[in-house]
Amino acid sequence: MAAAVENSAVVLVAVSQKYKNSNSCRTEATYAYTKKKPIIPLIVESDYIADGWLGALIGTFKYFKLTCESSVQNEFRNIQKEIKNRGLSEDNVNPASETQLFSGKNVPSDDVDCPHSSVLGWTADDVEKWLRDNLMSDYNSCMKEVNGEILVQMVKLSKKTPEFFYSQLKMDFGMNLVEILKFVNALEKLNI
Incomplete structure (x- = not known):
């Protein structure tokens, strides 16, 4: 996990209650912050408002809501642009499609209703x-x-x-x- 953070240009954080409750996720996000890695929060749970350590960590960051399939499709290009703005050129962004990265299986089941x-x-x-x-x-x-x-x-x-x-x-x-x-x-x- 440390090597992944150290070798990353940007860290995407999947903001949800499960993420907040995970010690591994907390360690990863905190390490990314201490290494001054750009963090892009992705809200993946409807009606979840980050609080505690996660709220403090991402409180002022620009975030993207990915709580249903249509929001994933709408935000995909914006996320790519944000990654580019944070230091990656488009050449270095994995050219995977929205379908490959965000199939319906990756959307939390309790968030399917959009x-x-x-x-x-x-x-x-x-x-x-x-x-x-x-x-x-x-x-x-x-x-x-x-x-x-x-x-x-x-x-x-x-x-x-x-x-x-x-x-x-x-x-x-x-x-x-x-x-x-x-x-x-x-x-x-x-x-x-």
Whole structure:
């Protein structure tokens, strides 16, 4: 395990409760951190929020959600880009396909149901209910034309250009920092 970390350019960490509970995984992740290896967290368990040693280790790192097949397919290229950004050239990245690396067998069985597809079908009324459920009903009037497809696009925009996304929430919807954080948290719970 030590040799694998020492010889790696980047360490991918599969963030889940099982990973956190594993002494071997903790040793590997801690060693990678002490060796100053770039760590890329991959969230592989729905609704899991890293805490304890794992939360402290990855707390500020950019992460990728891989909790269902569609998120794996959507994030594969982004993960490759992140690896490249962390020091690997595309020539050194294993040219394996998404299918080879992330077959359905590798997705945790309790995460096979992907809420992404149901969100796409949401109407404006569903979004209104979602806002109410997340204690953000003050925004029902300014988001009256937002449906599930637009929510999915908002999530994509927040990942591609976060600064622009946050500034638009402030300008278009009049959100302050706390409200933006609540809204982003509610979006993240959708596991899109």
